[in-house]
Amino acid sequence: MVRLNKIVRALTFEGAKAKRFTPEMALKRALMNCLLWENQFYEDGVAIAERIKLLVPQVEPSRVAALAIEAREAMKLRHAPLLVAREMARHEKHRVLVADTLARVIQRPDGMTELLAIYWADALGPMQQRKRQPVSAQVKKGLARAVTKFDAYQLAKYDRDGAVRIRDVLFLVHAKPKDADQEKVWKQLVDGELASPDTWEVSLSSGKDKRATFERLIGENRLGGLALLRNLRLMQKAEVPHGTIAGAIEAMRTDRILPYRFITAARYAPDFEPELESAMLKSIKGYARLPGRARLLIDVSGSMFYPLSAQSEMTRAEAACGLAILAREVCDEVEIFTFSNEVVKIPPRRGFALRDKIVGSQPHNGTYLGKATSEIDRKGDRLIVFTDEQSHDTVPDPKGRGYMVNVASYQHGVGYDAWTRVHGFSEAVIAWIAASEQTKH
Structure with missing residues (x-):
């Protein structure tokens, strides 16, 4: 005889007694450390993403929206908040908050294309061949508000080849430009006439001298903080002067860089530990003790x-x-x-x-x-x-x-x-x- 009311105990992966959390707490646990669809030590990324999908309708709509915004703005996560917003669009009570949520969590142009890729990911087969289901009105409103935030440089930088392009977003949502200048930029984007952005990726792939390229990018303040950390080893290999690199680290913005990234950067570029340590601690100035x-x-x-x-x-x-x-x-x-x-x-x-x-x-x-x-x-x-x-x-x-x-x-x-x-x-x-x-x- 099968016991239908037996107690199912919650255990950690290592066997300790655990607690079954409320849906809101379970959603927060799954979301706040989630590098979406990427496997972790004990769980694969698909399992975590599926758990997020199941939990969204179980949590009060305003709390779901708040968690998505917190994950993006406080925890600096990009993909998981988009999945939450997409799941909100499926449920009547949550749907009304989707536009406001998307307008907050989309902070780069590629957030719009990634949101649509997630939205259309349910269909089977390659993305290019999938039948794209109609996009909800709230999602369109959120995307329309988001797209007006970006200038020509940002749009050109993130207008990458893929199943979904930024111009697809413009065609889909029929956003109204803020002014004549933005209208002109959008036309150039649609016509493929936006000037190539002067990014470090474009500059380094052009075949020009890497040392001269890095020195120019640093001098013109075109190398963001995260890009600087990721390229320390390459800059050393290109024989960029130590003082130039150290000065760039000292001047970098740290407000969007997670603390552990400095530790990882120091693993690959130990010569710059003093500067990296100083930059890592910079963000804590002014914290309450x-x-x-x-x-x-x-x-x-x-x-x-x-x-x-x-x-x-x-x-x-x-x-x-x-x-x-x-x-x-x-x-x-x-x-x-x-x-x-x-x-x-x-x-x-x-x-x-x-x-x-x-x-x-x-x-x-x-x-x-x-x-x-x-x-x-x-x-x-x-x-x-x-x-x-x-x-x-x-x-x-x-x-x-x-x-x-x-x-x-x-x-x-x-x-x-x-x-x-x-x-x-x-x-x-x-x-x-x-x-x-x-x-x-």
Whole structure:
């Protein structure tokens, strides 16, 4: 006889007892660390995307929209918010918020084409041969508002070959240009007459001297922060002067760059660690401090050292180290520990020196978060854990203020009830902790 009312227990991938979250919390967990459709250590990207699709209609519409905007603006994720907006368009109660949501989450021209690619992805067969289903009115309104945000340079930069082009968006939504100049730009786009943008990709592929090209791009401030980090090794190979590169790092904008990217850049260009460290810490200036005592606990188990996704060079350990470095800067009194099979206390160093101590503190084996928490937690302290929330053992409630900072998208996690849950690997999670404590006083 089959028991229809049997209890199905929620467990982490490593076997610890977990909790089944509310749909809203489950959506937030899946969304805030999601590199869409890219495989992670325990789950493949398709499973995570399908979970997002199932959760959207279960969550109150305004909360879904808010989560999509938070994922784009605070966590700096591009693709997952578009999937959420597309799923909102399927459901009557959510549909009315789609235009406003798209207008916020589309911040680059290719966001429009990627949204349509997602929208039409349900049909079978190659994208070029798929029957494109009619696009909802709310999606059209959102795209029409988004397309007016971009100038000629941005449109030319992101007008790439593909199944969906930016001109397809213009034909689809019949947007009204803001003025005569924008109308002229759109006509040039449709006619294929927009001037090729002077981007670093175009310049470097032109066959010109790479050193001279990099020096020109830096001098004209045409190399964005992320492009600068990605090209450090190539610039060194091209023998761009050290001082030129160092000056570019010092002058770069850091507001759209996630902390772990500096750590990854330093892995490939260690000569620039001092400048990269300074740039990484720049964004924390002005953050509210965390008064009193704090203990940081960083997960260094094996799963943390696999890439963020199958297509990424960066690891969750690098994401956790970046957040730990920032947290160390805002805590008045701090003690720092790592955990895997054991719990190890390390010196509260700063910047990349702290990263080195975290990574080298112990072998990267199992995940005994419950044991580590029990050993180091103290009444009256603030405990901040950076982890992918997979554990072999049960995690007890914190004795003081406890924050579980989750840097993965897995369905089940550990540490709930009395723990305050924070999701994401943007520096925004540290700012959120500081702001939330301020509002409670």
